[in-house]
Each structure stands twice: as C-alpha cells, then as structure tokens.
Amino acid sequence: MLDNDKKLVEEVFKKYYFENFKMIRVPEKTEQREFGYQKFDSGMIRHLTVKNDKELHLLLMQNTPSDVYCSNAYYSFPNLPMNEKDWKEADLIFDIDAKDLKLECRSQHTCTKCNQCQKISAHNLECPSCNSTKVSQIPLTCNNCVTMAKAEVKRLVSILTNDLGIPKENIYIYFSGNDGFHVYVYDSQYQKLGSKERAELSDYIMFRGAIPETFGMKKFKPERSSFPELDESGWRGRVSKEIFGSKSKKSKIISEIIKDPNGYSSFQNQIQTLSNKIGVRIDPNVTMDIHRIFRLPGSLNSKSGLSKAFCENLDDFNPYSDACFLDESSIEVLAKCPIQFRLKNKKFGPYDNQKVSVPKFAAVYMICKGLATLA
Numbered sequence: 001m002l003d004n005d006k007k008l009v010e011e012v013f014k015k016y017y018f019e020n021f022k023m024i025r026v027p028e029k030t031e032q033r034e035f036g037y038q039k040f041d042s043g044m045i046r047h048l049t050v051k052n053d054k055e056l057h058l059l060l061m062q063n064t065p066s067d068v069y070c071s072n073a074y075y076s077f078p079n080l081p082m083n084e085k086d087w088k089e090a091d092l093i094f095d096i097d098a099k100d101l102k103l104e105c106r107s108q109h110t111c112t113k114c115n116q117c118q119k120i121s122a123h124n125l126e127c128p129s130c131n132s133t134k135v136s137q138i139p140l141t142c143n144n145c146v147t148m149a150k151a152e153v154k155r156l157v158s159i160l161t162n163d164l165g166i167p168k169e170n171i172y173i174y175f176s177g178n179d180g181f182h183v184y185v186y187d188s189q190y191q192k193l194g195s196k197e198r199a200e201l202s203d204y205i206m207f208r209g210a211i212p213e214t215f216g217m218k219k220f221k222p223e224r225s226s227f228p229e230l231d232e233s234g235w236r237g238r239v240s241k242e243i244f245g246s247k248s249k250k251s252k253i254i255s256e257i258i259k260d261p262n263g264y265s266s267f268q269n270q271i272q273t274l275s276n277k278i279g280v281r282i283d284p285n286v287t288m289d290i291h292r293i294f295r296l297p298g299s300l301n302s303k304s305g306l307s308k309a310f311c312e313n314l315d316d317f318n319p320y321s322d323a324c325f326l327d328e329s330s331i332e333v334l335a336k337c338p339i340q341f342r343l344k345n346k347k348f349g350p351y352d353n354q355k356v357s358v359p360k361f362a363a364v365y366m367i368c369k370g371l372a373t374l375a
Contacts, residue, residue, distance in 0.1 A: 004374045005367045006040045010064050012326055012364055013300055016307075017060040020325055023307060024060075024298035026053040027070055028186070032088070034078040036293045037065035040302070046293060049079040066302035069293035072184075082291060089191040092198070093294060094205075095286040096152045097180035098145035105145065109339050111138040113370060120336040120371060138369050140341040141179050150314055153181050156280045159205055160185065163234050175319045177301025177308040182294065199288040207235060207279030210271050215239050217267040222258050224251075242274055305364035321345055326361035333363045337371040 001009070017024075027033060030053075036046030037059070046069070050056045060068065071078070072093050076086035099106070107123045114120075114127035115134040126133045139145075153173060160166045160183075172184040193201065203209050212218075215236060216227035228236035230247060244250040257263045286292065295301065295308050309323035321344050328344075335351035335358075342348070348362050355375045358366075366372035 001040060001367070001370075002373055008331075008374060009066075009302075009305070009364055009367060010040060012305070012360065013066070014061065014064045015327075016300055016325060017057070017064070020298075021053075021057050021060070023309075023325070024053075024056065024296065025310065026056055027297075029074055030056070032074040032076075032078060034071040034073070034075060034085070034293055035059070035069065035296075037063060037068040038302070039063065040066045047079055047081065065299075068296045068299045070296045071291070071293045073290055087290065090290045092185035092188060092190055092193075092201075093286060093292075094156055094183040094185075095176070095180065095283040096149050096156065096183070096281065097176070097283060098141055098149045099139065099179055100281050100283065101145070101148050101152070103145060103148055105142055106139060109140045109142045109145075109341075111140065111337065111339055111369075111371060112136070113138055120338065122338045138371065139179060140337075140339050140369070145179070146319060149180050150317075152281055153183060153314060155278075156183055156205065156282065159280065163204075164201075165189070172297075173311040173314055174297050175306075175309045175311060175317065175323050177295065177299075177306045177323065178303045181311070182308070184297075195288045195290050198290065199284060202282060202284035202287045204235075205280050205282060206284065207275045210235065210239075210275070212264060212267045212271060215243075215267075215271065217257065217264060219264050222263070224254055224258065227254055238278055239271065239274060242278060243270060301368075303368055305361065305368045324361050326364055328359040328361065330357050331360050331363045332357050332375040333366065333372040334375045335366055335372040337366055337369075341365075 031049065031051045034046060035048040035050045036044055038044050050059060073090035074088040078085055110123040112121050112124045113136045114130060114132055115136060116132040117127060117130045119127050119129040121128050127135055157171055160171060161168050166185055166188050170186050170188055174182045176182050228240040230240045230244060231237060232240060244253050257267055260266060297308050297310060299308055301308060305326060306323040307325055311317040320342055324344050332355060335356050336353045337349045337351045340347055340349045343362055343365060348358060363372065
C-alpha cells in the first residue's frame with residue numbers, strides 16, 4: 001500500500017473507532033483474554049492484556065490498527081508467553097469462508113494481480129501482459145457466495161443445537177468482514193475441550209471419517225433392521241434420507257445393497273461422497289486451535305474496510321450494506337478494477353486504470369483490495 005493510501009485508510013479507520021466504538025463487542029472476562037493487533041506498516045503485536053472497554057478504546061485510538069484480534073481462550077496470565085499463560089478454557093469458534101465452497105461463480109468475480117508486472121485483469125491463471133504464472137487472486141465476493149455461505153452457517157447451527165445440545169442463545173454469528181462468517185459458541189459444555197477433541201468435533205460436523213457400520217452396513221451378514229430410519233436424529237437420519245430418499249424406496253434399496261457382492265465397498269463410497277454434500281464446510285484448523293487470536297467482533301477488516309458485523313437476522317443480513325459503515329464523502333482514485341462490485345446498494349466498476357470519483361467507502365474497499373490508489 002502506498003504511503004498516501006495508507007494515510008487515508010488509517011484516518012478512515014481511526015474515525016470509525018472514534019465514532020462507532022459501540023459496534024465493538026467487548027468480550028466477557030476481558031481481562032482473561034489475549035489481545036493483539038496489526039498496524040498497516042508492521043507485523044503482529046500480541047500477548048496484550050486489556051482490562052475493560054475503556055482500555056480497549058484507548059488501544060484502538062492510540063494505535064489505529066489495520067486489524068485487531070482477541071483470543072477465544074481464557075488465561076490466568078494472558079500477557080505472558082504462550083507456555084506461561086496457564087490456559088483455562090476457550091469458546092468454540094467456526095470459520096465458514098466462501099473460498100472453501102469451490103463455487104463456480106468465483107471465476108466471474110475474481111481479479112488477477114501479477115506479482116511480476118503488477119498488471120490487474122479479470123480472472124486468469126497467468127498474466128495476460130507478461131505471461132507470468134506468479135499471480136494473486138483477489139475475489140470480490142458476490143451475492144451467490146454470501147447465500148451459499150449462509151446455507152453452511154444454517155446447517156452448522158442445526159448440528160450444534162440438535163446434535164450437540166448447544167442452546168441457540170449461546171450461538172452468535174458474525175460476518176467476517178471479507179469473505180465469510182464466523183460462528184461463536186459461548187458458555188457451552190465444550191469450553192474445556194483441548195485441540196484433539198476439537199479436531200474430532202470438527203470431523204463430526206464435517207462428516208469426515210464415517211464408517212458403514214455406523215449406518216447399519218456390515219461386511220458380513222448385514223441385517224435389514226440395522227439400517228437407520230429416515231426420521232432418526234443426527235447423521236444416521238441425514239444419511240438415511242440421502243441414500244434412501246423416502247420410506248417407500250428404502251426396502252428396495254436395502255435389498256439391492258445386501259445382495260450386491262460389493263455392497264459394503266459401494267456403501268462406503270456412497271458415504272465418502274456424501275461428506276462433500278452434507279458435511280458442513282468449516283475450516284477445521286480454526287476450530288481446533290485453542291491459542292488462536294480472532295478478529296475482534298465489530299472491528300474493521302483491512303482486506304475490505306468492512307466491519308466484522310453481528311448478524312442478528314442471518315436471512316436479512318446483507319454484508320455489503322449492513323457491514324459498510326464508512327462515510328460517503330466523494331474521493332478521487334485511480335481505479336484498476338476490471339470487475340463490477342456493489343456496496344451500499346450502489347454499483348461500481350468495472351474500471352480500466354481510470355480516474356474516478358467515488359464514495360469514500362468504495363475507495364477504501366478498492367484500496368484495501370489493491371485495486372485502486374489515490375489519484
């Protein structure tokens with residue numbers, strides 16, 4: 001980021017934290033959590049202690065971070081090195097990112113930036129200017145990406161409440177500020193789980209590692225009665241619905257499975273295929289990490305200038321208006337954004353290396369994406 005661009009974004013971020021501190025969700029047991037932040041021109045600073053909201057506000061105003069983070073873990077000594085912190089427990093956090101959904105629409109709204117000549121173009125696997133394959137992908141997430149990510153969130157919440165017994169009021173959903181959603185679980189019976197147990201929990205949610213025996217299929221002498229009913233709870237019922245479709249078809253399909261000499265391996269392949277269809281696509285590395293620091297709810301994301309916003313009503317939530325809090329004063333930029341995007345119900349682009357006057361929120365969005373500079 002050029003110096004003038006950095007100065008503008010810093011000023012915008014500082015104004016946001018001064019005027020919108022009420023948007024920041026100061027976590028409970030603040031003094032037991034580790035905080036950290038990044039500035040626009042330096043690396044991560046972490047192992048910080050914040051006692052209350054006043055100290056947090058002071059930290060934001062004095063440092064104007066590009067990104068600010070807070071641990072999901074509770075420690076006796078959060079400001080000490082990791083091996084001396086004395087870990088107590090940690091909230092469950094799940095990350096659902098649109099890029100992990102492998103959606104076909106991604107190629108239609110992803111820019112390519114060449115790492116060699118800096119040429120920006122619509123989605124390409126190599127630079128159209130110098131033919132270099134050393135390129136970076138810059139997605140401008142679309143409504144379809146958001147819709148599909150929301151569907152994953154809903155499936156996750158269903159499993160958390162129905163399978164794992166977590167009260168819905170303990171589950172909080174946040175737009176990440178860029179490309180997906182974070183789902184937080186507070187005050188649950190899973191607070192004290194370690195990394196290994198959280199990895200197993202992730203496997204369950206993603207429907208990974210399931211074996212045919214769980215769903216009634218045995219290698220030798222499978223019994224018709226051991227196959228799950230369609231209305232059973234948990235994964236047995238979900239798998240039964242997917243494989244049998246309806247009660248009227250169930251008996252015939254079971255007969256075919258039992259008679260098939262390769263029935264066990266065929267059933268096993270069906271289950272493995274289903275994991276990509278009915279398993280929730282979370283990032284398991286995020287959930288299992290009990291020492292990670294996460295973007296602070298309500299803070300700004302330096303990859304977009306959008307807020308990590310609380311989704312009170314997921315269906316109605318529109319991240320490109322409900323998480324966009326920067327002002328609308330006009331500013332002139334040199335825009336190199338070959339793909340159209342929408343913010344606050346306004347369309348911008350495509351821009352082919354041209355000077356344009358746009359609202360500040362759109363200018364910051366493009367600058368943060370590396371698709372514009374101040375004119």
